[in-house]
Amino acid sequence: MLNELDKIKEDIQKDITSLSILQIKGKYLSKNGVLAVMFKNIKNIKADQKSEYGKTLNELKTYLEDRIDEEQGKIKIENSNRKIDPTAPFDVNTSKDKRPHILDLKGSSHPLMQELEKMLDIFQRMGFDILESRQIDDDFHMFESLNFPKGHPARDMYDTFWTDDGFVLPAHTSTMQNRALRRLGPPPIRVVLPGRCFRNEATDASHEHTFYQIEGIYVDEGISMGHMQATIKEYLEQYLEKDLEIKMQPAYFPFTEPDVEFVISCPFCNKVGCTTCGNSGWIELMGCGMIHPNVLTAGGIDPQKYTGFAWGVGLDRLTAIKRGISDIRKLRDGDINFLRQL
Ligand code: FA5
Numbered sequence: 001m002l003n004e005l006d007k008i009k010e011d012i013q014k015d016i017t018s019l020s021i022l023q024i025k026g027k028y029l030s031k032n033g034v035l036a037v038m039f040k041n042i043k044n045i046k047a048d049q050k051s052e053y054g055k056t057l058n059e060l061k062t063y064l065e066d067r068i069d070e071e072q073g074k075i076k077i078e079n080s081n082r083k084i085d086p087t088a089p090f091d092v093n094t095s096k097d098k099r100p101h102i103l104d105l106k107g108s109s110h111p112l113m114q115e116l117e118k119m120l121d122i123f124q125r126m127g128f129d130i131l132e133s134r135q136i137d138d139d140f141h142m143f144e145s146l147n148f149p150k151g152h153p154a155r156d157m158y159d160t161f162w163t164d165d166g167f168v169l170p171a172h173t174s175t176m177q178n179r180a181l182r183r184l185g186p187p188p189i190r191v192v193l194p195g196r197c198f199r200n201e202a203t204d205a206s207h208e209h210t211f212y213q214i215e216g217i218y219v220d221e222g223i224s225m226g227h228m229q230a231t232i233k234e235y236l237e238q239y240l241e242k243d244l245e246i247k248m249q250p251a252y253f254p255f256t257e258p259d260v261e262f263v264i265s266c267p268f269c270n271k272v273g274c275t276t277c278g279n280s281g282w283i284e285l286m287g288c289g290m291i292h293p294n295v296l297t298a299g300g301i302d303p304q305k306y307t308g309f310a311w312g313v314g315l316d317r318l319t320a321i322k323r324g325i326s327d328i329r330k331l332r333d334g335d336i337n338f339l340r341q342l
Helices: 002-018 021-029 034-044 047-081 111-125 153-158 173-184 225-240 293-298 315-323 328-332 336-341
Strands: 189-198 210-220 246-250 256-265 282-291 307-314
Touching: 002 021, 002 034, 002 047, 021 034, 021 047, 034 047, 111 189, 111 210, 111 225, 111 315, 173 189, 173 210, 173 293, 173 307, 210 225, 210 315, 225 246, 225 256, 225 282, 225 307, 225 315, 256 307, 282 293, 282 315, 307 315, 315 328
Parallel strands: none
Antiparallel strands: 189 210, 210 307, 246 256, 256 282, 282 307
């Protein structure tokens, strides 16, 4: 026990130069600090050693308090000599003992960006290029180039925000299809296009007014729905780290034909039914389909020679599934306490 007190003294000597006074007080003098634990220990010390143990422990406490006084004195002198520079970052003007711990100041990447990076890494390994989508676009890329002529009723499915001078905040990353076909053609074209999307939504746990999608496009000779199914399944299995069963349900998008909703078996309950899949055992994850010949033509690709598929998956919903988040709006609240838990 007495050896242990020697060891504590050595630790104090090291800590006094590396930790702040607040941290030293917390570590050694707080209610459950190192010294409090040693004081509680007195009852377990053999009767003949008790008085020496108690004496050494009290000396240790006095030693620590003296060192703290000394350090505080030094800081006072330092502070009184210090000139404040109002233009300097706050940590330069803050006295050493009051500076937040470096870990409290360190930034970190947002969970959505962490998940996006994992997904892009999977696609890159599969041979896809990456292009980011635009956050403001025009009617041609939002609708015309995607086979929604003026007055097409399906335009209403993508209710979003417009500027007074006719620009649009894209409701989906499909706005990039025409650019990708033109910029990366002639085929083969393999590209994923992540980006921010906006919709005029009454928000709820799975609908936000601002969210991310990842568009994907693959165009070459002889590309079929089979290639689409295998590519998307492989990506989801790698990302969710599970073997999945898949289903394709009918859907409707003017820019694909045929168009489907890609559905996976729930990776959490293996189709038994749970809160993540709404007790159905299946999760609808994304829209996809074979790129419509009119879209290929608008992108300068000959639909007689080439075929291709495209998909658009929601990053927020997939992140929520992977990380067990019940409401996607939490991802955009900026609540630091919530984000720190992820
Ligand atoms: C589309 O946006 C199509 N552009 C997808 C597509 C691309 C189909 C290429 C065919 C070919 P949809 O509106 O279903 O489809 O949205 C796709 C995904 O975006 C949804 O499955 C969902 O994960 C996500 N999403 C859509 N609206 C929201 C929203 N308000 N909040 C969060 N995620 C959303």
